Amino acid sequence: MNGRDERxxxxxxxxxxxxxxxxxxxxxxxxxxxxxxxxxHGHGHDTGEPDELKSRARALQSLLxxxxxxxxxxxxxxxxxxxxxVGPMNGARVVARAWADPDFKQLLLEDANEAxxxxxxxxxxxxxxxxxNTPKTHNAVVCTLCSCYPWSILGLPPTWYKSPQxxxxxxxxxxxxxxxFGVELGSDVEVQIWDASSEIRYMVLPQRPPETxxxxxxxxxxxxxxxxxxxxxxxxxxx
Amino acid sequence: xxxxxxxxxxxGFGPVDVDDDAAFHDEWEKAVFGVEKLLRYQSIxxxxxxxxxxxxxxxxxxxxxxxxERWALGSETLLLETGTITEDELSAAxxxxxxxxxxxxxxxxxxxxxVDELVELVHEAFRSDASFERDPVEPQFxxxxxxxxxxDHPAGHTRCPRYVRxxxxxxxxxxxxxxxxxxxxxxxxxxxxxxxVRFEATELWNDDTDGDAVYIDLWERYxxxxxxx
Numbered sequence: 001m002n003g004r005d006e007r008x009x010x011x012x013x014x015x016x017x018x019x020x021x022x023x024x025x026x027x028x029x030x031x032x033x034x035x036x037x038x039x040x041h042g043h044g045h046d047t048g049e050p051d052e053l054k055s056r057a058r059a060l061q062s063l064l065x066x067x068x069x070x071x072x073x074x075x076x077x078x079x080x081x082x083x084x085x086v087g088p089m090n091g092a093r094v095v096a097r098a099w100a101d102p103d104f105k106q107l108l109l110e111d112a113n114e115a116x117x118x119x120x121x122x123x124x125x126x127x128x129x130x131x132x133n134t135p136k137t138h139n140a141v142v143c144t145l146c147s148c149y150p151w152s153i154l155g156l157p158p159t160w161y162k163s164p165q166x167x168x169x170x171x172x173x174x175x176x177x178x179x180x181f182g183v184e185l186g187s188d189v190e191v192q193i194w195d196a197s198s199e200i201r202y203m204v205l206p207q208r209p210p211e212t213x214x215x216x217x218x219x220x221x222x223x224x225x226x227x228x229x230x231x232x233x234x235x236x237x238x239x
Numbered sequence: 240x241x242x243x244x245x246x247x248x249x250x251g252f253g254p255v256d257v258d259d260d261a262a263f264h265d266e267w268e269k270a271v272f273g274v275e276k277l278l279r280y281q282s283i284x285x286x287x288x289x290x291x292x293x294x295x296x297x298x299x300x301x302x303x304x305x306x307x308e309r310w311a312l313g314s315e316t317l318l319l320e321t322g323t324i325t326e327d328e329l330s331a332a333x334x335x336x337x338x339x340x341x342x343x344x345x346x347x348x349x350x351x352x353x354v355d356e357l358v359e360l361v362h363e364a365f366r367s368d369a370s371f372e373r374d375p376v377e378p379q380f381x382x383x384x385x386x387x388x389x390x391d392h393p394a395g396h397t398r399c400p401r402y403v404r405x406x407x408x409x410x411x412x413x414x415x416x417x418x419x420x421x422x423x424x425x426x427x428x429x430x431x432x433x434x435x436v437r438f439e440a441t442e443l444w445n446d447d448t449d450g451d452a453v454y455i456d457l458w459e460r461y462x463x464x465x466x467x468x
Contacts, residue, residue, distance in 0.1 A: 053304070054267050056333055057311035058341050061274055063324060063332040065344055069281065072346045074357035075273030081365050082272075125368045129435075144247035144400055146290050147306065156262035156272075160255050162306045168249040171402065172440075175449040180255050190451040191440075195247065197398045198417060198433055198456035199286075199371040232257075 087155035088226035090121050091203060094130075094153060095229065096220035099208040108205065116153070126152045127200040131192070133236065138189050139204045140178070140231025142170045143196040150201035154229060161230065171195060181232040203229050207236025240394050243298035247402040248444065267341060268307040275310050277357065280364035284317045287424035291396035292316045373430035376416045379459055380434060384410045387465040388436075388457065396424030399461040403453075407465050408438040411454060419458050432459045 064070045094116065098105035108115040112128040128150060131139040143149065144167050149157040160166055170177045174191045178184075185191060194202040206228040212220055227233035246252075263269050278284065284292075292313040293301070304312065318324045336342060346354055380386060390405045391397075398420045414433040422429045436457050440450040 053308055053311065055336070055340060057267070057271060057308075057315070058339075058344075059332040059336045060311070060315055060318070060324075060329060061270065061344055062336060062342075063328055064274065064278075064318075065346075065349065066332075067324070068349055068353045069283070069323070070274050070277045071349050071354040071357045072344055073354050074277055074361050075270060077358050077361045078273040078276045078365075079269055081361065085365070122366060124364075124366050127371065144402070145245060145398060146293070159259040159261060159264070159306065160257055163252075163255065163259070164246055164249075164302070165252040165255040168246040168252050169255070171247045171450070171453050172444050172447070173449050177255055181257050191449075193450060193453045195400070195453060195455040197400065198414070198420075198458075199369075200414060200433075200435075200456055 082151075082156060085122055086151055086153070088153075088224075088229065089221075090119070090123075090155075091150070091153040091226070091229045092221045092224035093119060094203075095205060095224045096217045098130075098205055099212070099220050100217040105205070112203075121152070123152050126150060127198075128153065128203065129194075129200055130203050130205050131194060132205045133207050133231075133234070135207070135236070136189060137192060138178075138183075138185055138231065138234060139192045139194060139202075140170060140174060141194050141196065141202045141204060142167060144168070144171055145197060148196040148199075148201060150203045152201075153203060154226060158226075178232060178234075181227065183232065183234050185234070204231040205229075206234070209235045240294055240396065241392055241401060242294045243301050244294045245400050245402075247400045263307075268305075270344075271307045271311045271314075275314055276364075277361070278314060278318070280360050283323055284321055285423060287396060287420040288317060288426075289313055290420070291424040292320075294396065371418045372415050373418060374416065376430060376432055378413050378416075378432035378434070380410045380413070380432075380462065380464070382410050382412055385465040386410060386434075386436060386462045388461055389463055391461070393421065395421060397421045397461075399457060400455070402443055403436075403438060403455060403457070406438055406442050408436040408442070411435040411437045414456060417458070419460065421458075421460070433457070434459070434462070436462075 061070065065072070094108065098108050104115060104118070108130050109132055112130045113125055116125065116128065133139055141150075147157060147162040147167070149161060151157070166177065171193050174193050175185055178191075196202055206224070208220075209223055212223050215223075223235070225233055225235075228235045263272070279286070279289070293309050295316070296309070296312065300312070301309065315329070319326060319329070385407060386409070387407045388399065388403045388405060391399070412435040414435055416430045417433040419429045419431050434457055435454055438453045438455070440448040440452055443453060
């Protein structure tokens with residue numbers, strides 16, 4: 001599985017992201033939020049020097065600061081909200097409840113926005129549609145035209161989701177792309193791709209893994225992964 | 240517009256870098272994200288204008304820049320086009336900081352009430368529903384209807400990608416009446432019925448596919464009725 005089968009932990013998601021790829025910025029600056037700095041001396045990935053585009057953008061930011069159209073505290077507040085209030089832990093709670101409660105699952109598939117009202121997510125709602133995997137169907141989500149993503153329940157998209165590679169190929173050769181994520185699908189499984197071209201966002205309801213028999217909703221949350229909710233991982237009996 | 244952003248079905252990009260998993264790679268990207276949200280929360284421009292700004296980059300710039308570099312360039316374009324900043328102001332800022340690299344920014348010169356106002360705006364906007372659904376317009380199609388996508392090639396913004404044009408599909412679901420991005424990107428709000436449409440993969444790609452079906456949301460203006468097979 002390319003080492004991608006990490007389980008979601010509410011409080012560790014952003015830390016995981018920070019440490020992947022050997023990124024060097026960390027939480028050691030004693031800032032109030034600990035993870036939301038915009039004032040470090042960043043450097044270009046390849047040359048060790050900030051490139052012209054990045055410097056230009058920083059100059060623009062200084063102009064916006066001068067015009068009081070931005071403030072650093074407000075930027076840090078944005079980042080803190082996106083790091084703490086949204087993320088795959090929201091989606092995992094929704095999936096876990098759908099696995100545990102057939103009535104909720106039915107409502108979720110018929111009207112996801114109404115179903116989400118049951119949760120206390122402190123976020124603005126997006127239009128949401130949830131599509132169900134079965135032993136005979138596998139769903140995956142993409143935005144070929146930009147990078148639309150169900151951020152209200154999955155948080156900010158991983159970089160690969162926003163890449164030309166994923167955007168161009170998943171609609172035409174989904175089995176090949178899924179195999180790059182370690183998912184091999186039988187020919188009897190119908191692969192359905194959801195291209196998010198409007199403001200409606202899509203999320204996959206994965207199959208409940210058989211080893212979760214007898215677990216309650218809170219325990220089930222631990223078995224839901226972000227990748228399964230995007231559709232680049234397949235949970236369930238027939239894997 | 241038939242831009243390089245319209246990537247569905249393109250060849251040549253290579254395998255997905257499945258390990259490039261983080262949302263952000265560095266603090267610069269986080270700052271660009273935060274600035275973009277603040278500008279959007281102040282309604283300086285809308286989401287469709289933003290998408291169209293990125294689509295209008297020349298194709299080399301689009302492909303040569305990272306996701307957040309495109310955001311930064313897109314913000315600059317729209318701030319200039321909306322008159323929020325002027326070319327002279329931008330040039331002066333760039334010149335003033337020439338050689339400073341990614342210098343530090345802080346709020347020391349900003350009015351405290353203004354900072355509080357922006358922070359309050361962030362919380363309000365983050366928690367408010369941004370609905371694109373409008374008063375219902377009678378849909379021309381029902382679930383199960385056969386459609387063919389119009390072969391239009393507008394020079395402006397559209398959310399009808401090339402790979403579905405001229406293809407025959409089936410209405411999967413009527414999605415209500417939504418703001419049409421083709422108009423919203425150019426400053427006009429019009430709402431039309433929106434449909435989830437199912438296409439068989441072979442209809443889109445003939446034999447050059449290993450998938451089975453693609454579902455995509457298309458506005459009524461993108462569609463013509465088709466005779467059932």
